[in-house]
Amino acid sequence: DIQMTQSPSSLSASVGDRVTITCQASQDISNYLNWYQHKPGKAPQLLIYDASNLEAGVPSRFSGSGSGTDFTFTISSLQTEDIATYYCQQYDILPYSFGQGTKLEIK
Amino acid sequence: VQLLESGPGLVKPSETLSLTCTVSGGSIRTYYWSWIRQPPGKGLEWIGDIYYTGSTNYNPSLMSRVTISLATSKNQLSLNLSSVTAADTAVYYCARDPNYGGTHAFDLWGQGTVVTVSS
Numbered sequence: 728d729i730q731m732t733q734s735p736s737s738l739s740a741s742v743g744d745r746v747t748i749t750c751q752a753s754q755d756i757s758n759y760l761n762w763y764q765h766k767p768g769k770a771p772q773l774l775i776y777d778a779s780n781l782e783a784g785v786p787s788r789f790s791g792s793g794s795g796t797d798f799t800f801t802i803s804s805l806q807t808e809d810i811a812t813y814y815c816q817q818y819d820i821l822p823y824s825f826g827q828g829t830k831l832e833i834k
Numbered sequence: 835v836q837l838l839e840s841g842p843g844l845v846k847p848s849e850t851l852s853l854t855c856t857v858s859g860g861s862i863r864t865y866y867w868s869w870i871r872q873p874p875g876k877g878l879e880w881i882g883d884i885y886y887t888g889s890t891n892y893n894p895s896l897m898s899r900v901t902i903s904l905a906t907s908k909n910q911l912s913l914n915l916s917s918v919t920a921a922d923t924a925v926y927y928c929a930r931d932p933n934y935g936g937t938h939a940f941d942l943w944g945q946g947t948v949v950t951v952s953s
Contacts, residue, residue, distance in 0.1 A: 761937075
């Protein structure tokens with residue numbers, strides 16, 4: 728199975744800050760990497776697919792980059808509504824697998 | 835399109851967990867459909883999926899205990915997980931994977947249903 732390692736596991740930042748989360752795959756997964764936002768009690772939401780493509784309707788402050796084994800997810804200017812846990816997910820090889828999550832809090 | 839999971843919230847150890855996901859506002863006769871779970875305090879785990887043709891893929895860690903099926907006339911997909919233990923306690927989600935251009939991403943999720951395994 729492909730292991731996905733996210734860092735940090737938690738992050739505290741101020742409104743307006745630039746926030747970056749990294750995700751590392753245990754082997755080359757090309758750009759077969761998605762990012763999700765998950766708020767407590769709600770359904771997870773797809774934000775980025777294929778490493779860098781913004782899902783329709785998602786604010787442009789969210790972005791993703793990377794390929795191979797190393798990926799980055801960025802919020803350019805943190806808003807209060809961005810408080811959530813963020814997950815990366817690979818789909819290069821079955822079984823699909825997720826990172827352990829990064830919990831984002833407001834400082 | 836909306837997805838709604840349903841099923842018993844409490845299952846006894848060694849019994850079979852059975853959940854249903856009802857798809858409303860769209861047809862289940864397209865796309866891939868997955869089950870994903872989140873144990874308390876842990877991350878997301880993909881359980882398996884089913885294509886509208888009935889073809890399935892399962893996580894090897896659960897393969898011996900999992901069955902995913904479609905009831906197209908009811909626009910539903912189902913999950914059966916046998917011989918459950920406390921480790922199967924989790925929030926269970928169904929999710930849609932349109933597989934646009936070969937991408938497997940979950941673009942629509944249900945709200946999730948909590949299942950506790952306890953005697």
